[in-house]
Amino acid sequence: EAQVTQNPRYLITVTGKKLTVTCSQNMNHEYMSWYRQDPGLGLRQIYYSMNVEVTDKGDVPEGYKVSRKEKRNFPLILESPSPNQTSLYFCASSLSSGGTGELFFGEGSRLTVL
Amino acid sequence: AQKITQTQPGMFVQEKEAVTLDCTYDTSDPSYGLFWYKQPSSGEMIFLIYQGSYDQQNATEGRYSLNFQKARKSANLVISASQLGDSAMYFCAMRASAILTGGGNKLTFGTGTQLKVEL
Numbered sequence: 021e022a023q024v025t026q027n028p029r030y031l032i033t034v035t036g037k038k039l040t041v042t043c044s045q046n047m048n049h050e051y052m053s054w055y056r057q058d059p060g061l062g063l064r065q066i067y068y069s070m071n072v073e074v075t076d077k078g079d080v081p082e083g084y085k086v087s088r089k090e091k092r093n094f095p096l097i098l099e100s101p102s103p104n105q106t107s108l109y110f111c112a113s114s115l116s117s118g119g120t121g122e123l124f125f126g127e128g129s130r131l132t133v134l
Numbered sequence: 135a136q137k138i139t140q141t142q143p144g145m146f147v148q149e150k151e152a153v154t155l156d157c158t159y160d161t162s163d164p165s166y167g168l169f170w171y172k173q174p175s176s177g178e179m180i181f182l183i184y185q186g187s188y189d190q191q192n193a194t195e196g197r198y199s200l201n202f203q204k205a206r207k208s209a210n211l212v213i214s215a216s217q218l219g220d221s222a223m224y225f226c227a228m229r230a231s232a233i234l235t236g237g238g239n240k241l242t243f244g245t246g247t248q249l250k251v252e253l
Binding site for chain 1: 138169171179184240244
């Protein structure tokens with residue numbers, strides 16, 4: 021089954037404790053991206069990757085890091101989480117960076133930073 | 135810069151009736167795509183429908199249709215014969231051509247419309 025898998029789905033952590041949210045897709049997609057969703061703000065892009073070893077900042081990259089060492093994986097790293105990073109996070113992928121293809125989303129990871 | 139505006143934070147509709155969710159957009163790119171996603175209370179994002187800026191006809195997918203008015207920069211979602219399972223948050227999104235934005239397949243989202251279908 022074609023899918024984007026995120027882990028963990030739910031996480032409560034404390035300020036400053038490094039964490040990683042993993043994202044993996046099995047569709048051989050070149051393009052992957054991270055979004056965060058906050059009430060009243062819709063979804064905002066954090067980072068994206070056009071292909072292996074190619075990453076770039078989105079609209080709200082502060083406080084986050086990413087890496088793309090393999091095509092299928094695109095982890096999101098919070099080196100020192102803060103309460104304002106409490107949010108619902110989505111990983112998404114697409115076959116390419118352009119065209120009419122939709123973004124396929126993971127199920128979301130709800131993060132709470134105390 | 136790209137912008138999506140959804141002016142209806144919440145809407146109610148009776149079962150079996152049609153409902154229109156508004157979406158207006160702003161972009162300077164000549165080539166772009168418009169998407170609608172559904173987010174039920176469980177949280178996942180479900181793709182509903184796509185309209186390309188050069189498409190001559192309005193997109194349709196089952197009970198969903200997109201009322202695309204390019205001159206007015208609007209891309210309203212029409213849901214016909216509403217069902218209880220249609221109760222969800224609905225997001226309009228836009229992707230402009232990768233060449234001009236440099237952001238690849240970045241979707242710019244609106245703030246969403248919460249739809250409630252009532253008996």
